[in-house]
Amino acid sequence: MKKPTIKLFNSLKRSLEEFIPLEENKVSIYTCGPTVYDSSHIGHARSFIVWDCWVRFFREINYEVKWARNITDIDDKIINRSIQMGIEPQKLARIETYKYWKDMHSLNVQWPDYEPKATENLPQMFAFIEGLMQKGFAYQAENGDIYFKVSVFKHYGQLKNIKNEAENISRLENLNSKENTCDFALWKAFNKNEYGFESPFGHGRPGWHLECSAMIKNIFGQTIDIHGGGEDLTFPHHENEIAQSEALHSCQFSRYWIHNGMVLVNGRKMSKSEGNFITIESALKNYSGNAIRFFVLSAHYRQSVNYTEEALQAAQNGINKLFQIFAHDEKIEIDKNNLNPTFMDNFYQYLAEDLNTACALSVTFEIAKLINKSEGNIIELKNTLAHILSVLGFNLTEKLINSCDENTQNSIVKLLLDIRNNAREVKNFQLADQIRLHFEKAGYKLKDSAEGTDLICLSKV
RNA sequence: GGCGAUGUAGCCAAGUGGUAAGGCAGAGGUCUGCAAAACCUCUAUGCGCCGGUUCGAAUCCGGCCGUCGCCUCCA
Incomplete structure (x- = not known):
């Protein structure tokens, strides 16, 4: 089979481009995974299904794919939620990670080749920060926070398409201890009694943007082919990833950036903070994983869908x-x-x-x-x-007919017992015995009494 | 205010110069003990509005209107 020429919309250039990998026939792809503090919703599902589909397609046309999808298991939201629940942040993160994996399984989203967690990459992050500080791209403020100095990185604003400084005014008025409102945290200092980690810069927690840059460096090196994520992550998250990685390595970070559109509810973005979300778990009560995938794939991945x-x-x-x-x-x-x-x-x-x-x-x-x-x-x-x-990633083992859920099975058993008892009443013992025999073959003994018919499971007696 | 998308039938949604894919829903029919499934037929002289370019525009250009996302954690 002749490999088709792949075109993809590169957010970096805002145009459709032919995909040419760094190494022939190989694709390195990193996509942003979840912050594990609460259930994933249909918006997340869309993103994960889309990247799964990209990866499956690359593999189908014989690219050797290395795919990483991270898990953010350090985050203020995780900590806040865990305090509410009265459990350790890392325990909450694990609980939510298992739920996320279950959702991915239900949606038939493949396991990525790498699934790095923030907590397992702290030394890499420390080294990353130290490198940036040595090159003059980062500074430690009086309160111990370490910030990336945006003004020193001349290529800032590639994704956001900032043309001049005046446009780059953050809505954030609170400077904290930053030199400039645009600067972003690489490391946030906390008191010893607050949740955090020991680092060469003191007790604290890493900044969110740093995590992806450090893990990509660890898994793939300085440059990857494709970086994907929701379009709501383009700024500041992806912009900051570019800044950190390109500042440290002095070379291109990701050759292609692909972003998926948002899922809307009544014309508004589905999001946790809006409270207008439908979790994957609850959607699966009414629709199959394949149906959710079909819903996602029936629209182009860059469009927003209702x-x-x-x-x-x-x-x-x-x-x-x-x-x-x-x-x-x-x-x-x-x-x-x-x-x-x-x-x-x-x-x-x-x-x-x-x-x-x-x-x-x-x-x-x-x-x-x-x-x-x-x-x-x-x-x-x-x-x-x-x-x-x-x-396209549909689960071919989902059966449509000749299979039913437990409730239905139970009601059918009851129906059979009713039919048998009706048969006994009209002295149709042939039919009654036929049903009894059928149950016995399946491992259940029928016991008739004045109260009705009991079903005894022979293997459990 | 800045940046970026988008507006196609009842609904969802493809389509970047050549005369509107596909799905869902709906109507009629074939089949069927009744159903279901399947099949056949029908459902936008028109693609937000107004101009322009062109032999030809949903597609290109200009203007207007509407909707959404990002600029703050977010897939």
């Missing part, structure tokens, strides 16, 4: 229609040597054009229609459809 129940239901109906095709298959096995070249080519072209997943999804419906009409090579078409769905 979360509505109607949209999620539409996504659920859409994905159900596609999976209906595999409803009677025991399991889905993909033979990569039996793919429809025309559809695959179209599919690749769409994804290669800045990951146009909406168009890529339209290919699946074209194939589905042919299969449902029994036109063409059905085995090849089904195989192609399954493969495309897997590249």
